[in-house]
Amino acid sequence: MPAPAALGPETQHLLRDLAPQVLGVIVRRYRDLAASEDAVQEALIAAAAQWPREGIPDSPRAWLVQVASRRIADHVRAEAARRHREQLVVSLVPADEQIALGADGAGANERDDTLDLLFMCCHPALSPASAIALTLRAVGGLTTAEIARAFLVPEATMGQRISRAKQTVDGARAGLALPAGAELGARLANVTHVLYLIFNEGYTSSSGTELVRTDLSGEALRLTRMLRRLVPDDAEVAGLLALMLLTDARRAARTGAAGEIIPLDQQDRTLWDREAIAEGVALVTETLPRRELGPYQLQAAVAAVHDEAATAAATDWPQILALYGVLLKMSDNPMVALNHAIATAMVDGPGAGLERLDALAGDPRLAGQHRVDAVRGHLLERAGDRAGAVAAYRRAAERTASVAERSYLLLQAARLADSGG
Amino acid sequence: MKYMLMMHSPGKGPYQIASWPQQDIARHIQFMRSFATKLGQAGELVGAEGLGGPDQARLVRAGGDGRPVTDGVFPESKEFLVGYWIVEVGSPERAFQIAAEASAAPGIGGKPLNMGIEVRQVMSAPPTDGP
Numbered sequence: 105m106p107a108p109a110a111l112g113p114e115t116q117h118l119l120r121d122l123a124p125q126v127l128g129v130i131v132r133r134y135r136d137l138a139a140s141e142d143a144v145q146e147a148l149i150a151a152a153a154q155w156p157r158e159g160i161p162d163s164p165r166a167w168l169v170q171v172a173s174r175r176i177a178d179h180v181r182a183e184a185a186r187r188h189r190e191q192l193v194v195s196l197v198p199a200d201e202q203i204a205l206g207a208d209g210a211g212a213n214e215r216d217d218t219l220d221l222l223f224m225c226c227h228p229a230l231s232p233a234s235a236i237a238l239t240l241r242a243v244g245g246l247t248t249a250e251i252a253r254a255f256l257v258p259e260a261t262m263g264q265r266i267s268r269a270k271q272t273v274d275g276a277r278a279g280l281a282l283p284a285g286a287e288l289g290a291r292l293a294n295v296t297h298v299l300y301l302i303f304n305e306g307y308t309s310s311s312g313t314e315l316v317r318t319d320l321s322g323e324a325l326r327l328t329r330m331l332r333r334l335v336p337d338d339a340e341v342a343g344l345l346a347l348m349l350l351t352d353a354r355r356a357a358r359t360g361a362a363g364e365i366i367p368l369d370q371q372d373r374t375l376w377d378r379e380a381i382a383e384g385v386a387l388v389t390e391t392l393p394r395r396e397l398g399p400y401q402l403q404a405a406v407a408a409v410h411d412e413a414a415t416a417a418a419t420d421w422p423q424i425l426a427l428y429g430v431l432l433k434m435s436d437n438p439m440v441a442l443n444h445a446i447a448t449a450m451v452d453g454p455g456a457g458l459e460r461l462d463a464l465a466g467d468p469r470l471a472g473q474h475r476v477d478a479v480r481g482h483l484l485e486r487a488g489d490r491a492g493a494v495a496a497y498r499r500a501a502e503r504t505a506s507v508a509e510r511s512y513l514l515l516q517a518a519r520l521a522d523s524g525g
Numbered sequence: 526m527k528y529m530l531m532m533h534s535p536g537k538g539p540y541q542i543a544s545w546p547q548q549d550i551a552r553h554i555q556f557m558r559s560f561a562t563k564l565g566q567a568g569e570l571v572g573a574e575g576l577g578g579p580d581q582a583r584l585v586r587a588g589g590d591g592r593p594v595t596d597g598v599f600p601e602s603k604e605f606l607v608g609y610w611i612v613e614v615g616s617p618e619r620a621f622q623i624a625a626e627a628s629a630a631p632g633i634g635g636k637p638l639n640m641g642i643e644v645r646q647v648m649s650a651p652p653t654d655g656p
Binding site: 507 | 549550554555
């Protein structure tokens with residue numbers, strides 16, 4: 105996304121919001137993601153050059169659609185000419201659409217186009233890493249360089265990943281009709297999963313030394329808000345937005361001055377973002393009782409219980425335990441089971457939590473997972489088994505792939521060992 | 526010119542640092558953090574990564590059918606690579622200076638560790654005009 109100095113923040117914002125809509129229209133017409141994206145990029149560059157000089161057009165979206173259409177029509181014509189020379193008379197685009205495309209009307213299909221684009225970028229044929237990159241590029245409007253920086257990979261690598269993802273999507277796409285009914289739900293689940301991964305990548309960066317990469321979380325929030333506007337009746341999308349808001353609200357309190365992790369029960373709650381919490385809680389309150397329950401809503405409800413507690417001691421653990429109980433029945437997820445064990449310990453004592461943990465230890469999906477040992481260390485400490493806790497924290501420290509988390513776990517072990525374990 | 530600075534830790538068991546007092550661990554972590562920040566601000570840091578523990582390390586070879594054959598864990602190795610920095614500097618002397626600074630990272634009681642830092646030049650592209 106070009107952003108020269110002459111472009112005011114409002115125009116930049118406008119262009120970013122419009123980019124996925126315009127791309128959705130163009131892809132729908134021309135059925136070629138790679139070529140459409142190039143055309144939209146050119147249109148955006150043209151806008152960035154022209155608008156500061158000549159003013160923003162009355163219908164910026166129609167302007168962009170028209171310019172992008174012209175570019176891609178040129179491209180298709182050139183391509184068609186080439187093919188013609190090769191005795192091939194197949195063109196991707198119906199002849200009547202190749203000439204003089206009118207600007208798109210008053211945004212009749214705006215919603216469908218953007219949604220369609222999201223479905224495409226989060227196509228099940230893509231690996232999560234590819235879907236994330238493509239979504240940030242095509243829907244989020246981030247540059248390849250920005251995405252590469254966020255994921256700490258060379259720009260050339262990210263460029264390659266994105267262009268291969270486009271090829272996969274163009275190859276795997278079966279028609280452009282928006283899915284309906286159960287199919288729509290399944291495709292939406294792909295989209296929410298990708299957005300959730302982007303948020304998490306920003307929130308608990310999985311590599312590197314910085315714990316929080318703000319840009320990705322903010323971007324995931326922006327895209328989820330957009331998705332919620334597109335499907336306002338979907339309770340899980342609302343749940344995901346609430347979960348992100350309620351989690352992100354704690355960001356300022358989550359790390360210390362030197363970047364060290366501060367666990368939930370030791371955070372300075374005055375640093376929590378009250379506005380985000382209020383918005384998240386309102387979403388949960390509005391959605392939970394009325395619609396079909398889903399994992400994001402339940403996780404958001406748990407986050408809401410934490411965020412609404414004035415102190416760590418005031419946390420309503422029985423309610424959290426009940427919520428994890430429902431979640432556990434809904435999905436066979438070992439991480440949910442781990443959280444359920446923690447909640448059990450908070451309600452029924454560390455012994456009960458450790459029993460739960462032992463029952464989980466055989467799950468092959470948790471084999472070698474540092475989280476199990478981190479939780480065990482925490483519960484053993486609460487149970488008064490200092491030596492056992494030190495050993496568990498150290499085991500967890502050796503296994504985590506996060507530098508910040510390793511530091512945290514080593515310090516936990518050392519704190520206990522110092523105190524005479 | 527670029528150099529890779531490799532930090533090794535004694536093997537045989539878990540990280541040496543794990544058994545230190547809390548205060549010393551905190552001091553060591555703080556040192557490493559500000560060391561990286563300082564190199565970054567000086568425009569000399571190209572990249573730095575910490576590596577996972579040795580109990581997760583595997584030695585991999587291709588088997589007869591080309592599929593991976595893995596070997597590990599290595600509790601007996603004398604030392605293992607903990608992490609590395611890649612720096613871009615004007616002279617080998619500057620790289621040695623940075624390595625010496627890393628070597629003096631604080632250990633128990635704040636005493637400098639004086640650990641060995643292996644310094645290797647990173648190979649570069651050939652000059653554009655060959656002879």
